[in-house]
Amino acid sequence: MNKQKKPYHHGDLRQAILDEALRHVRKEGIDSLSLRACSKAVQVSPGAAFRHFKDKRSLATAMAAKGFALMAETIEDRQAQAGPSEMAKFRAVGEGYVLFALREPNLFRLMFSKGQIDPNAPELREQSKKIPMFTASGKGNLSTGDMLSWGLVHGLSELAIADHFDGTLPEDIDGKLDALIKVMAAMGPSFRALSLENSPDAASG
Amino acid sequence: MNKQKKPYHHGDLRQAILDEALRHVRKEGIDSLSLRACSKAVQVSPGAAFRHFKDKRSLATAMAAKGFALMAETIEDRQAQAGPSEMAKFRAVGEGYVLFALREPNLFRLMFSKGQIDPNAPELREQSKKIPMFTASGKGNLSTGDMLSWGLVHGLSELAIADHFDGTLPEDIDGKLDALIKVMAAMGPSFRALSLENSPDAASG
DNA sequence: AGATTTATGTGATCATTGATTACTTAATGC
DNA sequence: GCATTAAGTAATCAATGATCACATAAATCT
Secondary structure: OOOOOOOOOOOOOHHHHHHHHHHHHHHHHOOOOOOOHHHHHHHOOOOHHHOOOOOOHHHHHEEEEEHHHHHHHHHHHHHHHHHOOOOHHHHHHHHHHHHHHHHHHHHHHHHHOOEEEOOOHHHHHHOOOOOOOHHHHHHHOHHHHHHHHHHEEEEHHHHHHHOOOOOHHHHHOHHHHHHHHHHHOOHHHHHHOOOOOOOOOOOOO | OOOOOOOOOOOOHHHHHHHHHHHHHHHHHOOOOOOOHHHOOOOOOHHHHHHOOOHHHHHHHHHHHHHHHHHHHHHHHHHHOOOOOOOHHHHHHHHHHHHHHOOOOHHHHHOOOOOOOOOOHHHHHHHHHOOOHHHHOOOOOHHHHHHHHHHHHHHHHHHHOOOOOOOOOOOOOOOHHHHHHHHHOOOOOOOOOHHHOOOOOOOOO
16 A cells, blocks of 8 residues: 655655745734644654744744745746836836735735844845845935835735725726826936846846 | 732723733734733733733734824824925824834734734724724725825835834935825825815814 | 764653633622 | 622643754765
8 A cells, every 4th residue: 555654854844844834824824823733734743843943933034035035026027027118117016016915915924024034034135135125225225216116015015915905906006106106216316227227137047 | 018918809900901011012012922921010810811801812902902092193293283284284194104103113013913903893993093094994985096195104114114224214205205295196086185084183172 | 884973853841821710809789 | 788790810721832852864984
């Protein structure tokens, strides 16, 4: 029969735990996440996870890093579909940002939570700097226009996620967003460069 | 001498626990909040808090409600200091909103958290509707302009709190915010009414 | 190959926490 | 005064994050 004896070593337990934790967080949110339940789901003893993650915070940080990687993908996809104009590419950043938040609300909240993750973890910084806003912020390069546009897309994301918009966000917002973006684009020097100079070279691969 | 025997009944334990919990949350955040520690701080047995709060979530909801009340005060103060023009009053709403978030980051996050509070609790709704944005939202009255302006102030608040702005938010943002608000004000019908029709009658008392 | 060292998982155990229950004590109403 | 109800206590439970000594397998060295 196919009752193959379970080997003592798992193979890649770190990844398995991370995947299981991500699966849970994406569906249920991080509040109900338990390291023990994760270990159990991967058929491993309760304390095994601690061999690979110093503590819960460390696991949460790894998940947030993955979240930024996924968000970067969403943005890149959106940029790939966008027109060639600078403005179109810039808009694609904001659209990808909000789109990701709507698709992965639990991950999104975790990525911007305080206390639950370690904002200085190298793996986290490495992934988050794939997001144009973080690139500029990391360089101490945030113009007022950057802050306004980032604030706008971030706030729309959070409020939509928190159900304060009755789910009507993605529909009718398009035209007026255009006008708004034009104003913003006229505001700060590094504003329009946001999606260009620092955009991940998704097109060059 | 002044060792007066502690009476069996506390007087107003519910309020005492709530105050202690608020004190902790404002300083440390909700993640490290323990009902037992609260009870201990108020010199009462571990389970006493459950007489007044069904569970932790219920206590968190009460704290969030208090948060909205405080936010409403901040906004009213700001409006009282503002000029008489509609635009000035409207701006005061946004400024008060962000100001409160910067002063009480932990409360602010709790108020907009999901899962940790019960968004339908009557006491919460009663307080949150003192905030103009929630009044409009509750009426199903949110124009696109409302959403954009709310999104902007909310996002700026969250990002500033999460330390993505290097603490440079309140300084140079003033002039450009003006221009932005003008555009927004031209956008949606209920947009300008936001701070007027529904503004708490702080001036009339 | 055989021995040694290192990485990885186990099982037991701890302290803390949210929550419940049976019981005690005081306040309130008749 | 007496019954009823509100409010606090002590004991207890199950779940959790975390740590430790130990077991097991893999990698490395000779």
